[in-house]
Amino acid sequence: MNQPAKKSIKHALPVTREADFAAWYQAVIAEAELAEESGVRGCMVIRPWGYGIWERIQTLMDAQIKAAGVQNCYFPLFIPLSFFEKEAAHVEGFAKEMAVVTHHRLIGDGKGGLVPDPEAKLEEPLVVRPTSETVIGAAMSRWIQSWRDLPMLTNQWANVVRWEMRTRMFLRTSEFLWQEGHTAHADRTDAMEETLRALEMYRAFAEGPLAMPVVAGEKPENERFPGAVATYSIEAMMQDGKALQAGTSHYLGTGFAEASGIRYQDREGTQQLCHTTSWGVSTRLIGGLIMTHGDDDGLRVPPQVAPFQVVILPMLRDGPDDDAVLDAAGALAKELGAQMAFGEPVRVKLDLGAIKASTKRWNWVKKGAPLIIELGPRDVAAGVVPLVRRDRLYTAEGKLSAASVERAAIADAVVAALEDVQNSLYAEARERRDAAIRPMTHWSEVETYFAGDEVAVKGWARVCWSRPTGALLDDVVARLKALKLTIRNTPIDAPAPSGACIFTGAPALETIYLARSY
């Protein structure tokens, strides 16, 4: 057969994943109009399509959070320095990268500009929250009196700021959006249960709505959240083989409770310290979405989190057929909007924008709308609807692939296609991820594999270790760092390891993943 090689296709993006993955990532964000630089250092503007994805994530995740009995609240943006001085490890971990408010007024500088008014210097500087453990801890110490008040389960959706020297949109920005769950419990068992419940919520959310396979597990001691007793994460593999930490859940022990005075009277009348947890996911998930599902034509958004699942583009030619096409497109939009997929009404966009038809089509391809329907007068006359699946854009010959669906069958076809796109994106990512995980039993294998050209190295190593601590762990971390590697996590569902620790030779206790990461 004379089938042209795929690379002969002229793709929509100016750069391919293979040629330059980092440049490709920026190109997807720009061309899909997800976000852009704001002119404010390290802060991005999230554009409607990007924010729409975040709204979908919020809607679905918030329902899960509420279903778990967690109540949303809102806590202050500003945290007084004194709050931060309470928990030593926490300070140590965050003090180095926080935005500090020192003045509450501006004044003219006499040269037409503005400067902070020296008369309006704050007595105590305020920190823009990098996370809210301390201020929520102070509230919990007021709210919790007795065992009857436990568990106390709170969450907030908010912006937080961590000063970053090197920023990358969605992955590492000075300001980002997230949810932070904060809970207080009577004992360790209950708090650990909540920590793992949140972790499992994140795993199911990543693998469900986001169609992004992840490994849920415990971070090693050196990667713990500042002040935490145990930190868990979900780790996803990007198409360049790097790992992305996509969500974390922390068991904080009684350290934060002690610092904030979160105590309760137990059933016997004794004062006890609470055990607390915190857990969060952020707009970073959108970075993960891009690097999991994007291709050389732009983004592919899984239907469950797509702001629009079906985009209808009427092909108008300023001619006598236009009215019929518009009517048919309108009726189609209405009918599809009345269908249900994933338990919600199908989200349909009828795009009547005054731009060239092919530009419009490619805009939606680049944005990654799951299904695209270009409806022309011939389709209307023939009683068919051409249905393009964004996840299978080309025929074997490298041409745009559109199924011709009978008009009467389109509603069912759309619902079925949405479910299939969702499943196919997950299956594709899962297959790629699994193929890129290499079990290794000797350190030399790790060294050989990761010594290669960074571009060629696309995957993770799965190894067993003896979970060393202290100086032994420092040594492991240093050896890994030389290869630009980190320990991602210990999967919670891994079978018991056998054999020797790849680092120390001692009997292995756990399975861990080693990877380069974002």
Add this chain to the structure above:
Amino acid sequence: MNQPAKKSIKHALPVTREADFAAWYQAVIAEAELAEESGVRGCMVIRPWGYGIWERIQTLMDAQIKAAGVQNCYFPLFIPLSFFEKEAAHVEGFAKEMAVVTHHRLIGDGKGGLVPDPEAKLEEPLVVRPTSETVIGAAMSRWIQSWRDLPMLTNQWANVVRWEMRTRMFLRTSEFLWQEGHTAHADRTDAMEETLRALEMYRAFAEGPLAMPVVAGEKPENERFPGAVATYSIEAMMQDGKALQAGTSHYLGTGFAEASGIRYQDREGTQQLCHTTSWGVSTRLIGGLIMTHGDDDGLRVPPQVAPFQVVILPMLRDGPDDDAVLDAAGALAKELGAQMAFGEPVRVKLDLGAIKASTKRWNWVKKGAPLIIELGPRDVAAGVVPLVRRDRLYTAEGKLSAASVERAAIADAVVAALEDVQNSLYAEARERRDAAIRPMTHWSEVETYFAGDEVAVKGWARVCWSRPTGALLDDVVARLKALKLTIRNTPIDAPAPSGACIFTGAPALETIYLARSY
């Protein structure tokens, strides 16, 4: 008849509206667990019941915003000083009350404390957004090229900060939550249409879901948003007769477009300045809700914005009947949750908290859940459901009023009651407001009325004026200020005025409201 006077009722709050309205307001917020001081100057913690009301406001308002074709985005929290220097009137209006970030790192002070690191001083200080005209203007200047890009309709839900010396929860806090719509248009007509569309959206929202009657109208020149050509507001009357500005919509002319360079190429190929608008409502709406619907037993939340519309309290006695009561309460919660009211599933809370039954009942009374059902073993045995309406809490004899509804009829009764509570709260507020508006035709009437004891003066004056400007307006403002009055707005639907201006004696041009305000 031997009917006890209402004042013999022992109400749930420690202070009545009549005794001390300001203290009553704080008591409602505390007792209904809406919000509390955070320990951070001027910033409050919004607790689950208060935040739940805000989530309801967001959900309903966001649907309206989206239905108008407006797209949600997210813009940076921080705005560089230089952005603020562009629009002179805007600077003038806001520069005096902004939080300024000057450092990006903390460092130990050598005494166990933390201080801003002098090495980490920002070259250009950043302002925490008091509103986002400038940064959104910069984005629009990038996004808008031609008439095809117009109108550009954006909105964001965000936190903003305006440094306030005297704060009051929900009404005036340094940090507050809001939505800010920002739109760009080809001409004045289109921009004014959008300005008034937003105003009408706010009016309908206040009078619908919030059951809060408002006057929609234009603010006088001296009350305009800094840099605006025209500012419109909705004004609600609180139970102490003061006015609350509950939402604003601004036509900004071309001033902001000029400052930010928002230009488009028209159909003839000429570069034109856009006309822009902005409009917003905030968590202040919750303050309005409290002072419109609260009574001496706490808050009364209109069903459309109540986080829970029906609260079911099983009366348990650690006895053999408990299981039957729990089963009945569970079945009831399930049945009610399957009903629809206001186009949404009824929101039901089955409260199983381990606290005393009467405490629990009064907690929900104070929170203002629209319907409360205390279900005991005798009710279950008799096949009835006792239904308490929060808006009609007492019988004529001053006892708690509960309708006994046949179990089979409860679903319909609940739906009907929810709709009636919503309408009754509006009617009650409307009647009180209308009775407290006094038309006045002579300045002496205004002076006499508003010279009285502040507590006794409960209402607004409706007068006609000639819309003076410049020094004449300054004079009017000063005369009003001496009586602690301001001009609230010129209602957009007022009939043409007749007679003379109450201030100048010139022929009247407009009707305006004079009031004390929050």
